[in-house]
Amino acid sequence: MTKADIAEKIQTTTGLSKKDSAALMESVFAIMKESLEAGETIKISGFGVFEPKQKNARRGRNPQTGEAITIEARKVITFKPSNVLKDAINK
Template identity: 35%
Template sequence: MRKPELAAAIAERAELSKDKANDVLNVVLDEITNSVAKGDAVTLVGFGTFQKKNRSARTGKNPQTGAPIQIPASSTVGFKPGKALKDSVN
């Protein structure tokens, strides 16, 4: 499912217009993005938790030449599914 399909499903289930559902979805995603970017964890009970994770610098390998390269430290987003989501998938 892609974002437009998700917005359409929200519109149908919440009896909203597709434009309004798309606006709501954008606001939710923006708030999650902003919170995680600040370093705050976002927990949606039963669904899961989004949080910022740090990767330390490490040595890697250039796949074309095999030469060692330094990979700089970076940040990424981690997601830990909640119990209800895990149970529904299994």
Template identity: 40%
Template sequence: MNKAEFVGAVSDAADMTKADAERAVEAVFKVVKKALKSGDSISLVGFGTFSVRKRAARTGRNPRTGDTIKIKASKVPAFKAGKGLKDAIN
């Protein structure tokens, strides 16, 4: 499912226009990005938790040349599915 299909599904499920559904979806994405950027996590009971995890600096290997390279530490977004979501797909 791509973004357009997702917006269409939200539109049908919430009985709203596609334009309203797209604004709602964009608003949700914006809030999630803003919260994660500020270091917060978002916990939606029954669905899951969005959080930021820290990835330590490490050494890697350039697959083309075989040279060892240093990979910087970084922050990565993470999602952990909740029990309700797990139960819904099993």
């Protein structure tokens, strides 16, 4: 499913124009992105939790050469689906 598909579903569900549906979707995504960049957790009831986490630097290796390398510390986003979503998917 693409952004265009989501905007179309918003349009058919709410009756908003295509332009307004796309703007609404982009606004929601922008708010979520800003919150995650700020290190905030996003909890959506009945859907799940988006949480930024810090991964420490670690040793790894180049699979082609076998050479040892250091993988830099970085932030990642994890998603944990709610039980409601898990149940709906597994019906």
